[in-house]
Amino acid sequence: MSANTIRATVLGLLLAAAHAFAQTRTDEIEAARDKKSKTLQEEKVTGLESILLQIKQGKVLERITAGYNGLRVQFGSMATGSGFALGPQFAREDPFKGRMSIEFAAALSTGLWQKYQAGVTLPRLAGGRLLLKTEAIRRDYRSLEFYGMGIDSRRTARTNYRLEDTSLDGIAALRATHHIRFGGSVGGLWTGIRPGASEDIASTETVFSDTSAPGLSRQANFLRSGVFGQVDYRDDPAGPKSGGNYVVEYNWHDDRSLNAFDFGRWDIDAQQYIPFFNKSRRLALRVRMTMTRAEAGHRVPFYLQPYIGGSDDLRGFRPYRFTGPNAVVYNAEYRWEIFSGLDGALFCDAGKVMAHRGHLGMSDMEVSSGFGFRFNARNRTFIRLDVGFSHEGTGFWLKFNDSFTPLLFGAGARQPLY
Secondary structure (H helix, E strand, O other): OOOOHHHHHHHHHHHHHHHHHHHHHHHHHHHHHHHHHHHHHOOOOHHHHHHHHHHHHOOOHHHHHHEEEEEEEEEEOOOOOOOOOOEEEEEEEOHHHOOOEEEEEEEEEOOOOEEEEEEEEEEEEOOOOOOEEEEEEEEEEEEEEEEOOOOOOOHHHEEEEEEEEEEEEEEEEOOOOEEEEEEEEEEEEEEEEEOOOOOOOOEEOOOOOOOOOOOOOOOOEEEEEEEEEEEEEEOOOOOOOOEEEEEEEEEEEOOOOOOOEEEEEEEEEEEEEEEEOOEEEEEEEEEEEEEEEEOOOOOOOOHHHHHHOOOOOOOOOOOOOOOEEEEEEEEEEEEEEEEOOOOEEEEEEEEEEOOOOOOOOOOOOEEEEEEEEEEEOEEEEEEEEEEEEEEEEEEEEEEEEOOOOOOOOOOOOOOOOO
């Protein structure tokens, strides 16, 4: 037998052996798969996971918020401390082929706070560049909290008062470019302060005087006028994941009834969203400042001065914990998508009120931090759960708005904002 024949025979035997081994290994793998498939059990999920999955798969949030023919249920929309609030809302954007939008809403909370709102908007004037709006709001907030003026106010000085006010405003906004808008507003504000409705804490007038709480004994009616500007390049204003929104607004309050409370107010709201990992994770940053200045011989009413504390700024403190003529708040959040319709968040808040506008440094800051969850419907926050921690305790918040609710045109003229 020649050498070539021997090599061919050996090679053939090796190939046959390799094929037999491979076939045997394939049979073993298939047998193992068959055995495993017979012992597989359905994946178990927790009760919370099951509820969230049912909400997501059934599109429950979308169905609740969509409404029917313009009529829907409105959740929230009131200032912090009202309790759970809901009511009917009717909003249509299609009258006159979209050249007009109308809105009517009413809300009642578990604390018996009330809010009524009506507005008519012409959004497409001058080729879609000019917006005109009229808005009327009536509010009855029965137990707003007040602790005294300044960052050194005592937690034990907690009181409550009742705010009843009515506002009527006309607003004009011109869109200069796709991202830039500016305009002005004019309107009236009629205010009244009454004893607080809460039986658990003292009414404000029993602890503070008109000297320590300006405007407590007599309330003014105001003629208001203002100007504003906005640069907004967020990818989606309803649920931003990238871009920024910067709003500056100045409002002048002319006391028409008492001639004792003429003042101006600056509101600045700057937001920036920094995405990564295909926008499934992002940093959300915000700076909000409010500065007031009274005319010589005049004062700023305590209920129109900026406050910090609560669900939208210092989330480890009670609502309205600090009040002063000037305020600044810094917020930072790390947000990530848990699954479609649910985001998680870690946050840190810092802020203070100041007697003088120049004290914007980081000294004397009150700080809180915590975590939260955001349930989304149609890419906007429908329910927000936040837990904040500070040296004064823990705050638990259930809200129906985004934590960085943007400063809307005219919002700086009202305190509280909602």
